[in-house]
Amino acid sequence: MTEFNELSRQFQVSDLVEQRADLHFITASKEHAVAVVSALKERYGYTHLVFFTVVDHLEKNEFHLTYMLHNYEKHHDMGVVVKIARENVQMESIHHLWPAAATYQQEMREMYGVEFPGSPGLYENFALEGWEDIPPMRRDFDTKEYSDKTYYPRPGRESHDPREYMKENLYPSEAETW
Amino acid sequence: MSLKDIIAPFSVWKRALEKPYTNRKPIETRPGADRYRGFHQNAIDQCIGCGTCEEICQNNAIDLVPLEGKTSSHGDSGLRPKIDYGRCCWCALCVDICPTGSLGMSNEYIWITTDPEDFRFIPGGETKPWDDRAEGYRRAEGYDLLEAERVEMPMLSFEESQKSFIEMVQGYSKEQAMEEADRCVACGICIATCPAHMDVPAYIEAIRNDDMGEGLKIVYNANPLPASCGRVCSHACEYVCAMKHKGEAISIRWLKRYIIDQIYLGDYKEILKSADESNGKKIAVIGSGPGGLSAAYYLRLLGYEITVFDANEKAGGMLRYGIPEYRLPYEQVEKDVEYIRQLGVTINQDLKIGVDRDFKTLYDEYDAIFFSTGLKDPYGLEIAGEDLPGVQSGLDILDEVTKGKTPDIGKSVVVVGGGNVAMDAARTSRRYGAEVTILYRRREVDMPADEEEIHESQGEGCKLVTQAIPLRVEKGDSTRLKLFFGMAEMVDQGEGQRPKPVLIEGSEEVIECDTVITAIGQEADYSFIPEEIGKNLVFNRGMVQINEFRQTGDSKIFAGGDIANRKRDAISAIADGHSAAKGIDIYLTNFKDK
Ligand code: SF4
Ligand code: SF4
Numbered sequence: 001m002t003e004f005n006e007l008s009r010q011f012q013v014s015d016l017v018e019q020r021a022d023l024h025f026i027t028a029s030k031e032h033a034v035a036v037v038s039a040l041k042e043r044y045g046y047t048h049l050v051f052f053t054v055v056d057h058l059e060k061n062e063f064h065l066t067y068m069l070h071n072y073e074k075h076h077d078m079g080v081v082v083k084i085a086r087e088n089v090q091m092e093s094i095h096h097l098w099p100a101a102a103t104y105q106q107e108m109r110e111m112y113g114v115e116f117p118g119s120p121g122l123y124e125n126f127a128l129e130g131w132e133d134i135p136p137m138r139r140d141f142d143t144k145e146y147s148d149k150t151y152y153p154r155p156g157r158e159s160h161d162p163r164e165y166m167k168e169n170l171y172p173s174e175a176e177t178w
Numbered sequence: 179m180s181l182k183d184i185i186a187p188f189s190v191w192k193r194a195l196e197k198p199y200t201n202r203k204p205i206e207t208r209p210g211a212d213r214y215r216g217f218h219q220n221a222i223d224q225c226i227g228c229g230t231c232e233e234i235c236q237n238n239a240i241d242l243v244p245l246e247g248k249t250s251s252h253g254d255s256g257l258r259p260k261i262d263y264g265r266c267c268w269c270a271l272c273v274d275i276c277p278t279g280s281l282g283m284s285n286e287y288i289w290i291t292t293d294p295e296d297f298r299f300i301p302g303g304e305t306k307p308w309d310d311r312a313e314g315y316r317r318a319e320g321y322d323l324l325e326a327e328r329v330e331m332p333m334l335s336f337e338e339s340q341k342s343f344i345e346m347v348q349g350y351s352k353e354q355a356m357e358e359a360d361r362c363v364a365c366g367i368c369i370a371t372c373p374a375h376m377d378v379p380a381y382i383e384a385i386r387n388d389d390m391g392e393g394l395k396i397v398y399n400a401n402p403l404p405a406s407c408g409r410v411c412s413h414a415c416e417y418v419c420a421m422k423h424k425g426e427a428i429s430i431r432w433l434k435r436y437i438i439d440q441i442y443l444g445d446y447k448e449i450l451k452s453a454d455e456s457n458g459k460k461i462a463v464i465g466s467g468p469g470g471l472s473a474a475y476y477l478r479l480l481g482y483e484i485t486v487f488d489a490n491e492k493a494g495g496m497l498r499y500g501i502p503e504y505r506l507p508y509e510q511v512e513k514d515v516e517y518i519r520q521l522g523v524t525i526n527q528d529l530k531i532g533v534d535r536d537f538k539t540l541y542d543e544y545d546a547i548f549f550s551t552g553l554k555d556p557y558g559l560e561i562a563g564e565d566l567p568g569v570q571s572g573l574d575i576l577d578e579v580t581k582g583k584t585p586d587i588g589k590s591v592v593v594v595g596g597g598n599v600a601m602d603a604a605r606t607s608r609r610y611g612a613e614v615t616i617l618y619r620r621r622e623v624d625m626p627a628d629e630e631e632i633h634e635s636q637g638e639g640c641k642l643v644t645q646a647i648p649l650r651v652e653k654g655d656s657t658r659l660k661l662f663f664g665m666a667e668m669v670d671q672g673e674g675q676r677p678k679p680v681l682i683e684g685s686e687e688v689i690e691c692d693t694v695i696t697a698i699g700q701e702a703d704y705s706f707i708p709e710e711i712g713k714n715l716v717f718n719r720g721m722v723q724i725n726e727f728r729q730t731g732d733s734k735i736f737a738g739g740d741i742a743n744r745k746r747d748a749i750s751a752i753a754d755g756h757s758a759a760k761g762i763d764i765y766l767t768n769f770k771d772k
Contacts, residue, residue, distance in 0.1 A: 143236035143237075144235075144236050144237075144238060147236065147237045147238055147265070148238060151237075151238075151265060153238070154262060154264060154298065157241055157262065157298075158241060158243070159232065159240075159241035159242050159243065160242050160243065160244070160255075160257050161229070161242075161366070162227055162228060162229050162242065162255035162257060162365055162366055162367055163365075163366030163367070163369045163370070163379075165242075165244075165250060165255055165256065165257055166250045166255050166256075166366075166367070166369070166370040167369070167370065167375075169249070169250035169256065170250050170251075170252075170370045171370065171375065173726045174375070174726065174757065
């Protein structure tokens with residue numbers, strides 16, 4: 001890929017993956033990512049920000065941010081992946097390149113706790129109001145524990161453990177001797 | 179008030195004669211999209227009450243509750259999921275994970291009622307208007323939260339396996355075991371079906387946590403012969419595994435084996451419970467098979483002094499003398515036995531009760547007796563020529579091989595029978611180079627042998643002839659023997675009865691062979707019990723009657739294993755030994771000291 005070769009001369013980019021003929025992914029370092037995205041927009045015709053998202057790789061202790069860009073002339077998509085450590089995660093904002101990016105960044109801050117200093121409206125509520133727990137889309141957020149803590153069980157609810165219930169019903173006397 | 183406020187109502191009038199945008203009443207209900215996630219549906223007879231749906235629900239919206247008309251049975255807890263729509267977020271994870279595929283969602287999304295309690299109900303258990311709707315959310319093809327297929331076990335090929343007695347099943351590596359353990363949904367339905375009620379989900383979890391010590395402890399809680407059981411257990415648990423509804427059962431037996439294989443015998447002592455201080459009471463155990471060893475182990479833990487008496491040269495009973503090494507290597511039996519010995523159990527070999535020592539003496543010297551002497555006397559075929567040289571029982575052949583002798587079987591063997599002993603005798607004969615034919619009276623589906631044994635014996639080149647009834651044996655011309663047999667048709671015996679094989683007149687055929695191995699079952703020999711004691715015991719169709727504590731008609735004598743248990747497998751004998759140990763303890767502490 002010519003873009004990749006040219007970019008790699010100038011920036012820290014690696015891992016070119018051809019997902020489909022019209023979809024490639026490259027990985028950029030945290031320091032160079034915004035410059036790479038901006039070069040793709042200004043120089044190579046990837047003028048459309050299709051989406052901007054993040055995945056929590058808890059096992060690797062990393063967040064993977066993906067900028068998905070589209071080139072209308074070539075009908076080609078390019079994903080730029082940036083891997084950043086999970087603690088105190090911060091990333092440069094790209095709202096100066098695409099104003100709409102601010103909304104993506106606002107959502108990522110709320111749902112994953114990724115900070116984008118300077119991004120407009122970053123701390124306004126996106127979907128959660130009055131949320132105080134850790135960001136809910138982080139993989140270490142325990143949904144079940146949260147619902148137990150937040151919502152009280154309806155009175156009269158009871159449940160049975162299959163193994164205990166079967167013991168009572170199928171081998172009660174053996175259970176005694178055990 | 180501004181001018182706009184005053185004029186506004188009049189501006190509405192200018193639309194008075196236009197066609198309204200709204201739909202006319204009554205508003206037509208619009209059906210949800212085909213795969214809309216509406217209210218739950220559950221095929222109540224297909225559901226097994228495993229509770230996996232309850233486990234995955236992140237909102238605690240599901241409870242497992244008894245449902246009228248459903249009872250607990252093997253493989254079905256009898257419980258059914260009840261959903262609380264005050265909590266459900268319609269994520270459909272429960273539908274995606276349900277191993278039986280019974281749970282789904284209709285595309286109905288409108289429900290009006292004035293009683294909030296109505297929004298808690300058992301789908302499929304309480305009739306709802308959407309029960310029969312075909313549309314709605316189902317798990318998408320090709321999308322699965324659970325892995326349906328088990329991790330393949332590395333095995334010797336059939337060409338390799340039939341050449342030697344090397345163990346065929348090679349065991350999982352750590353990665354394989356963890357991957358297989360990961361498939362378990364931990365419902366615990368199998369626990370009821372395991373005769374020893376082992377806590378299967380708990381030891382599988384120990385594998386997931388890579389904590390073998392914990393695994394060993396859990397296993398020994400209910401089974402002191404796990405190296406053997408991890409290889410040859412009849413794995414009743416796997417037949418009721420929730421995952422079997424989806425594909426293949428978890429390979430529970432091999433996961434157990436994996437735990438045991440990771441720990442050296444020398445390290446057991448640090449991990450497992452040590453025996454209590456001796457309480458001065460003595461128990462005699464007759465027979466060192468799984469029943470006897472299990473009773474010895476649990477009694478020893480409770481502080482009893484145990485002496486085991488066994489007629490064979492080595493301990494292990496049928497585990498050693500009835501199962502060939504390619505299925506259960508002797509060193510594995512030894513590992514199990516050795517640990518029990520290390521706990522301080524005395525095992526006397528080559529000592530036959532009734533011959534070398536009186537049963538009555540034991541009765542007087544010991545505080546209680548447990549006997550688990552197994553079924554040793556093979557049934558005869560009851561046909562002419564059975565006493566000709568070359569007709570042998572399967573157990574005798576297996577016994578000889580265990581003792582290191584080469585059985586005199588010649589080049590061609592016919593095995594009569596369809597159980598594990600028949601398969602083992604056949605496969606052992608293959609290993610000594612014989613052509614083997616197995617004759618069985620009924621159909622293949624009726625064979626009592628384990629599925630794998632049937633499959634493997636055929637893989638190793640044994641020919642299986644079903645619906646064949648032996649008629650007589652004669653001396654052969656070029657070979658040692660000629661076996662005449664007739665073909666049978668299966669005659670229906672009415673509901674609940676298994677069909678009976680009936681000989682088809684004139685269907686006689688003959689096979690020439692050097693050896694006929696009979697393996698159609700065996701019976702117990704009680705001649706070692708003297709009459710004065712025997713008269714207190716109750717026998718029912720060749721089996722000793724026992725109560726739930728494995729106590730016989732004589733309160734001092736307990737029994738278990740094949741002589742007292744129709745299931746006739748190692749794990750049932752082990753369970754008997756455990757129950758007997760508890761029974762003896764209750765008997766000696768509650769009735770003797772007072
Ligand atoms: S997961 Fe499926 S089979 Fe198990 S209890 Fe729920 S509905 Fe029934
Ligand atoms: S749809 Fe989701 S929230 Fe509702 S019962 Fe099922 S798992 Fe729970």
